Amino acid sequence: MASDEKKIPTVEVEEAPLEAGSSSAPIQNADDALLAELGYKSEFKRQITLIESFAVVLSILTPLTSVTVTYPFPLVAGGHVGMVFGWIIPCILTLSVAASIAELTSSMPTSGGLYYFSSRLAPQRWAPLACWITGWANVTGQVVLMCSSDYLTAQVIVTALSVGSDGGINLGLGATYGITLALLFSHGVVCSSATGILARINVFYVIISVGTCIALAISLLVCSGDQRVSAHTAFTMYENNTGWANEGWAFLLSFYAPMWCMVGYDSAAHLAEETTGAARVAPIAIVTGVGTASLLGWLLYIAISFATASVPAILATDFPIPAGQLYLNVLGKHGMLAVWSILIVVLYSSGAAQGVDASRVIFAFSRDNALPGSEWWKKVHPYTKTPVNAVWLVMALCAILAVLGFSTSALNSLAGASIISLYVSYATPIVLRLTTGRKAFQPGPFTLGKWSTPINIIAIAWTGFLTILFLFPSGVNPTASSMNYTIVVLMAVFMFASLSWVFSARHWFKGPVRTIAPDAVGAPGDSKLTGKQRASTDEKEGSVVIPC
DSSP states (O other): OOOOOOOOOOOOOOOOOOTHHHHHHHOOSSSHHHHHTTTTTOOOOOBOOOHHHHHHHHHHHHHHHHHHTTHHHHEEEEHHHHHHHHHHHHHHHHHHHHHHHHHHHHHSSOTTTTHHHHHSSSSSHHHHHHHHHHHHHHHHHHHHHHHHHHHHHHHHHHHHHHHHHTTSSSOOOHHHHHHHHHHHHHHHHHSSHHHHHHHHHHHHHHHHHHHHHHHHHHHHHHHGGGGOOHHHHHHHHEEEEESSSSSHHHHGGHHHHHHHHHTTTHHHHHHHGGGHHHHHHHHHHHHHHHHHHHHHHHHHHHHHHHHHHHHHHHHHHHSSSSSHHHHHHHHHHHHHHHHHHHHHHHHHHHHHHHHHHHHHHHHHHHTTTOOHHHHHOOOOOOOSOHHHHHHHHHHHHHHHGGGGSSSSHHHEEEEEHHHHHHHHHHHHHHHHHHHHHHHHHOOOSOGGHHHHHHHHHHHHHHHHHHHHHHOOOSSSSSOOOTTTOOHHHEEEHHHHHHHIIIIIHHHHOOOOOOOOOOGGGSSSSOOOOHHHHHHHHHTTOOOOOOOO
C-alpha cells in the first residue's frame, strides 16, 4: 500500500440547511476537522485505537466460531477438499472487496460508510438513489447478521446442554428462541455502554478467540491419533453429498462456509467517528482483520480435515451443530465442553461487536433522515455518547426476525439474505468508484495506487458471482421445506425500499445531510493540513498512526 504524505482527502459536500442543533464552532481536532469537511459534526468520543478497531473486526469475523458452525457446508459439498480449498479460495477473493472498501474508508471516514461513499461517487442526479439503495441493503444485512449471530449462539448453548447432560436435556425450537431473546436483551444492555469499554473488552475476547483457535487446531491433530487421516486424504479426497451431479458446482457450494464468516468487516468504517486517526486506522483494521481471519480459519479447517475420519458418520449426528460431534469424538466429553464453553463466550463477544456495528449504521442512516422515526434513532445518549435508541431498535428487529428460526430452511435463507445484502452494499460504491466517481475520487492515506482498478474489478466480479451462488438451493429438487427462501427475504426488503422511494422518498431524500456549518471547516484546526502536519497532530492526541 502506498502512503501520500502531501495530500489528505477532501470531499465536496453540497450546501444544505443545517439540522437542528448543528454546530458552527471551530474544529480543533484533525479527525473531527476531516469529518466536518465531509459535512458532519462530531458526536462521539474518539476512544478506539488501531488494536481495538482490529479487535472489533476480528470479533465479528470470529474464525473459531465461524469454522465450527459452518462445518456442515464443506462436509456436504466436497468433504476434505471442500474443507481445505473451499475455505481459502473465497477468502483470497474476498480480500479484494476488503481492500477496496478500506481505500474508500480512508478517503471518507464516516459512520455512514458505504452509503455515504455511494452518494459522493454517483452522478449528482442519481446520488440520492444510490445512497438510498446502498443504505437499505447495508441496514438489512447488518440487522439480519445480528439476528443470525445470536440464534447461532443459542444453538451452541443447546448443544452444550445436551452433551453435558448425556442427552438428558434436549431443548426444542421454542426454548432456543427463548435463549435468543435473552441474548438479544443482554446485548442491548452491553451495546448501550460507552464505546471505549466495548472496544477494550473486544481486545480481551480476541486474545481468547485466537489462542483457542490455535490450541484447538493443535489438539485435533494430536488427539485424533490413529483416527487421523493421511495428508493425501486430508487435501485431495473429494466427496459429493449435495445431490448435484455436477462435481464442480457441488464444490462451489462449499464456499458458503467462509462467506458466512467474511461479512461485517466494514464495521471499522462504521466506527470511524469513534476512532482516533480514522483515515489510517480504520482501513488497516479492515484489511488485517480479513487477512487474519482467513489464515486462522484455514489452519483450523486443515486440522479438522485431518481429524475427520468419516464424513458420513459426522453428517449422521443428531447435534444441531455437527462440529460438536467431531470435537466429542476426538477430544472427549470434557474436552468438547471446554471448547464449547469458550465458543459461547467468543460468540457472545461477536454478537456484541455486531450489535454495535448495526446500531451505528442505523444511527448514521437516521442522521440523514432515511429511516422511519429517524428523529428518535439518531439521538445520542448524553452520558454514554452512544446511540442507545438505535441499539434497542436493532434488538427489537432481531427478535422479530428470530421467529424464522422455527424453520431451518428459513433461518439459512436469512443468513444468505444477509450475505447478499451486505455484498450488494459493498459492491455499489466500488462500481461507482470505478466508473462515474473515477476522476472525482481523492484517495486518503491508505491507497491501493496502481492496483486499485484491477482489485476493484475482481471485487465486483466476485460479488456478482456470490449473489448468484447464494440464490441457488443447496440441494437438487427442493421442496417447500428445503427451498432457498433468500430471494423472498430480499424481495420483501427490495419492494419496501423501492415503493417507498417511488411514492415518497424521491421527493424529500437528498442524501447525506450537513450537520455542521461550512464556516466551521478551515477554522483554527484547519482540516486541510499536509500529511506530515496531520500525522503530527494525530500523534499528539495519542492515536495509532501506521504508514501504509
